[in-house]
Amino acid sequence: DIEYVAFEAKNNEVYITTMRAARNMAWQELTPDYGKVNVLMKLTGKDLMGAAIKAPRATFDKVYVLPMMGVKANKGTGVVTSVPSDAPDDYATLMDLKNKQPLREKYGIEDHMVDFDPVPIIDVPGFGNLSAVTVCQELKVNSQNEKDKLLLAKEKCYRKGFEEGVMLVGNHAGKNVKVVKPIIKEEMIAAGDAFKYQEPEKEIISRSGDVCVIALCDQWFLEYGEPVWQKKTEGCLKNMECYFDDTRQAFERTIDWLHEHACSRSYGLGTKLPWDEQWLVESLSDSTIYMAYYTVANLLQGDIYGAKSGSLDIKPEDMTHEVWNYIFFKDSPLPETTIPRSKLDVMRNEFQYWYPVDMRSSGKDLVQNHLTYFLYNHTAVWDNEPEKWPQSVRANGHLLMDGEKMSKSLGNIISLSEGVQLYSADGMRLALADAGDVLEDANFNTPAANAGILRLYTLIDWIQETVDDLHNLRSGPTNQFYDKIFANDINVAVSQADKHYSNTMFREAMITGFYEFLSARDRYRELSAAGKGMHRGLIKQYIKTQMILLAPVCPHVADYVWREVLKEEGSVVNARWPEYSAPDDSLTKAAAHLMECVHDFRLKLMAYTNPNIKKKGKAVIPNETPNH
Numbered sequence: 001d002i003e004y005v006a007f008e009a010k011n012n013e014v015y016i017t018t019m020r021a022a023r024n025m026a027w028q029e030l031t032p033d034y035g036k037v038n039v040l041m042k043l044t045g046k047d048l049m050g051a052a053i054k055a056p057r058a059t060f061d062k063v064y065v066l067p068m069m070g071v072k073a074n075k076g077t078g079v080v081t082s083v084p085s086d087a088p089d090d091y092a093t094l095m096d097l098k099n100k101q102p103l104r105e106k107y108g109i110e111d112h113m114v115d116f117d118p119v120p121i122i123d124v125p126g127f128g129n130l131s132a133v134t135v136c137q138e139l140k141v142n143s144q145n146e147k148d149k150l151l152l153a154k155e156k157c158y159r160k161g162f163e164e165g166v167m168l169v170g171n172h173a174g175k176n177v178k179v180v181k182p183i184i185k186e187e188m189i190a191a192g193d194a195f196k197y198q199e200p201e202k203e204i205i206s207r208s209g210d211v212c213v214i215a216l217c218d219q220w221f222l223e224y225g226e227p228v229w230q231k232k233t234e235g236c237l238k239n240m241e242c243y244f245d246d247t248r249q250a251f252e253r254t255i256d257w258l259h260e261h262a263c264s265r266s267y268g269l270g271t272k273l274p275w276d277e278q279w280l281v282e283s284l285s286d287s288t289i290y291m292a293y294y295t296v297a298n299l300l301q302g303d304i305y306g307a308k309s310g311s312l313d314i315k316p317e318d319m320t321h322e323v324w325n326y327i328f329f330k331d332s333p334l335p336e337t338t339i340p341r342s343k344l345d346v347m348r349n350e351f352q353y354w355y356p357v358d359m360r361s362s363g364k365d366l367v368q369n370h371l372t373y374f375l376y377n378h379t380a381v382w383d384n385e386p387e388k389w390p391q392s393v394r395a396n397g398h399l400l401m402d403g404e405k406m407s408k409s410l411g412n413i414i415s416l417s418e419g420v421q422l423y424s425a426d427g428m429r430l431a432l433a434d435a436g437d438v439l440e441d442a443n444f445n446t447p448a449a450n451a452g453i454l455r456l457y458t459l460i461d462w463i464q465e466t467v468d469d470l471h472n473l474r475s476g477p478t479n480q481f482y483d484k485i486f487a488n489d490i491n492v493a494v495s496q497a498d499k500h501y502s503n504t505m506f507r508e509a510m511i512t513g514f515y516e517f518l519s520a521r522d523r524y525r526e527l528s529a530a531g532k533g534m535h536r537g538l539i540k541q542y543i544k545t546q547m548i549l550l551a552p553v554c555p556h557v558a559d560y561v562w563r564e565v566l567k568e569e570g571s572v573v574n575a576r577w578p579e580y581s582a583p584d585d586s587l588t589k590a591a592a593h594l595m596e597c598v599h600d601f602r603l604k605l606m607a608y609t610n611p612n613i614k615k616k617g618k619a620v621i622p623n624e625t626p627n628h
Helices: 019-026 088-099 101-106 131-138 147-164 177-190 227-238 245-257 291-300 321-328 341-354 370-381 416-423 425-434 446-468 481-502 506-529 536-550 555-565 585-609
Strands: 003-008 014-017 039-044 221-223 260-262 276-281 360-363 393-396 399-401 442-444
Touching (some): 088 101, 147 177, 227 245, 291 341, 360 370, 416 446, 425 446, 425 555, 506 536
Parallel strands (some): 360 393
């Protein structure tokens, strides 16, 4: 039932394909007039049934056009070459036609048209020389309509056949399929038995509503797969921090398959190609080393638009290639320029101080293109200066809203300004830090965001009350057992937060440096209340430490407490990271054991003092009171 067209092709030939495929071919210079399809006849699949044809490199002099239910109008040309020896779908279709006379009659297929047996062409270890036949029989495939079984059969046959199969026929008999496939492709093209054809992997609709095609255009390419360049980029990746194994593996896969990439386009915004100014650098290829410009941007631009000169008062036209080379490359000679040597050296020193890129943070979906170009282009530009190559890439997932994808239709999109109005700046930052750290999509949880605001306000109130009452807290030595536990808790919080911040694991930093730190404070308050009370020095140390650990995520709260409550000079963001001793695991375990005993004791005391409280349907009967 698929609709086809017969259309005029180059070299006085006529092709029969779907109209979709014909349109793609027209834009790939396969028709007499570029971009135009001259349709000679419209047909359906039924019109073609039973036609005798010759298939390139086939064993038989002629074969016949046969129906196949798995052929799709939106993939390929709508016509496929049947290989029943190694393609499970093709074998199942052939057997259906052989065994089912009503099916042959429906499509006008005569008996002699299917009087063929699969011809061995590839030997596959474990499957023999008729892999499709073997696997279909193993899985008991009885019809081409058994899609699930055929899908499994294809996975088995295709993967093993490609990786391990050995050719049995032709000039390449005895060679591995994986090796000879591209060779045979080029031989067929050279012999005029085939041509290259490309199409989008799936239907792509442009913003204008048109179905997109792949067009053969004049184009500039970057040869990313070039062996020497690829090896250098692999070296860059080897020495680079990726934070997650999944990110590193994604880079490795991309570097392995990435080859020529079209790096230019003819429209839109962008930088003109220096050697061919009718073209612009396309967006994914652009902006791969722009961070080098950041190091001197403030010296050249007085505003973000570049309309005003920067502090060095240098004109744009004076920034020649030779000047940029002097700034960016340590071995470049002093250029001939009107710019004074002192100004050149200022820019050069700025670049040498700030470069390389310590960390590039971006979406995980860009690893397969833009971020890999970022590595490649750095190794190309700073070919002989590997110390200028990127030091780390931190990839992240997307952001969900209460477990759902953000979309206009759901009405769950919150802008940053709206978020600040709803949750405050620090509340928003805390909720975003809480949303997640790893490559999986983070989840902004609105109940958690509201709870975070309450927790911050409660903390500020407690600190204010505690600081006002510091003079009533005890001083002297911190020799009580609960003092030692709390001092150790401070060391644990600082060491763990330091580790997680260094790894950009902000959620984990908040867990250890805020939430669990608050729990440690509460435990100290509880334990010390039964003793001599809290120690003034330890409490002040806790408050100062808590504000420093909190500052990267909640800087406004931390700075308010630092300046207005603690009366410390300067800003908390300029405070030194707290010094700490190695945490004492024995104290950590002792504290956990103590709290477990306290909890157990309370449960038993409650059961004893409230004998009528039921547990699992039965009254709790206390032990008799000792009488001795």
